[in-house]
């Protein structure tokens with residue numbers, strides 16, 4: 019009984035070590051192929067387009083509601099202390115630095131990362147990856163690099179666009195629910211929010227994009243065991259991405275305060 | 276036809292030395308050793324799960340063995356650097372058991388892929404060769420369709436076209452006629468033999484259609500539970516008194 023429990027714990031640690039090691043290896047493989055940078059042009063464009071189109075609508079909706087929720091949450095105090103002039107700053111500061119990148123990163127991982135793992139995993143179990151290798155094509159250069167570039171660029175763009183959407187969503191909610199004039203709201207953003215607030219969110223977006231790309235590719239390219247294996251890999255990929263997002267966020271927040 | 280270097284006289288094109296592979300504690304290939312002379316076609320037989328597909332992948336350098344080594348054209352596949360390995364692979368065409376067609380490309384793009392990847396072939400010629408290949412396997416005019424729209428037998432034939440279109444000197448077929456009707460099946464086998472006779476290709480053909488490979492292969496091997504039960508020429512297999520060999524070759528079961 020005890021030995022079986024220990025074996026289970028050992029197995030779990032083995033699995034964890036395999037995946038952490040695998041993700042690091044994947045990152046190294048990608049970096050090695052990025053120096054000098056060469057990527058399959060058409061594949062990269064196709065991925066940029068796909069990733070963007072797939073995630074744009076959901077990110078806009080998420081962002082607009084996030085902004086609105088931030089404003090509603092601060093509404094109580096705003097009213098209580100009559101600090102209407104701080105509403106834009108309060109909502110904007112947390113959106114730009116924290117909530118925007120995290121929410122959008124999580125949505126992105128659920129949408130694009132999961133899809134990527136499923137796609138690569140299916141290619142794996144149907145021998146398409148082996149077929150590429152048999153044709154002397156390196157799957158990392160041909161499949162992973164374009165996805166890596168697309169995810170990194172697109173998540174960064176999405177966070178920038180999402181930030182703006184969230185601020186607008188917050189402004190509308192402030193106007194309608196709290197009666198805070200949009201001009202007052204934006205004035206406080208312009209005067210109190212610094213470029214650094216905005217940039218630190220953007221840096222996080224870049225890091226999240228890298229993490230989601232590397233993790234989703236690792237889990238996709240290590241799938242074993244048919245369709246069931248693909249399902250399991252997608253699951254693990256999303257969970258691992260979420261954990262990575264929070265851990266990275268913790269360290270970056272700490273480093274950039 | 277030499278690939279990367281000249282072989283010594285009498286050296287086999289492919290040499291498999293003591294290949295052993297474990298999966299999850301089970302031995303799925305157990306010390307497999309065999310030679311394939313240049314220009315011959317080895318018929319690889321064996322019950323389901325015997326390790327045929329795995330052996331083929333190891334020979335192609337797609338899976339690493341736990342023990343043993345594979346020499347192709349005198350080169351140890353396991354120790355080639357990336358550049359040499361790529362060069363070697365330009366000389367290999369492979370039909371996978373489960374087709375392995377690229378989902379994201381249509382049939383024409385799939386078949387043209389090896390040519391486009393290698394470069395140097397003008398686009399009109401690529402198109403013409405794709406049409407010619409499809410006609411040869413009895414599937415004219417499906418170039419614009421996607422793999423998901425095809426039946427298993429159709430996918431198998433498309434996969435065959437993709438493997439043979441660059442006319443590689445080495446061809447590995449994993450059950451090239453599975454799921455095909457007898458007429459199409461014999462068409463494929465005839466095509467396969469013609470490539471070997473005219474082009475001097477060296478081939479490995481895994482098949483459960485023993486009567487189909489009898490006329491097109493000149494050497495035969497039988498794998499059972501990861502062990503090579505038999506390996507030799509046609510005369511040798513006809514003379515063998517191994518029970519499993521007789522069952523496969525004569526096509527009966529005595530239990």
Ligand SMILES: Nc1ncnc2c1ncn2[C@@H]1O[C@H](COP(=O)(O)OP(=O)(O)OP(=O)(O)O)[C@@H](O)[C@H]1O
Nearest residue numbers: 298299303321322323324325326327328329330372
């Ligand atoms: N990735 C893997 N993980 C674990 N076991 C595997 C894996 N690949 C193959 N095996 C095992 O290796 C053995 C050989 O499989 P292989 O696919 O080579 O058989 P086969 O001779 O081609 O069978 P068939 O005639 O049905 O195609 C099987 O017992 C299979 O369970």
Ligand SMILES: [Mg+2]
Nearest residue numbers: 327328329372
């Ligand atoms: Mg097989």
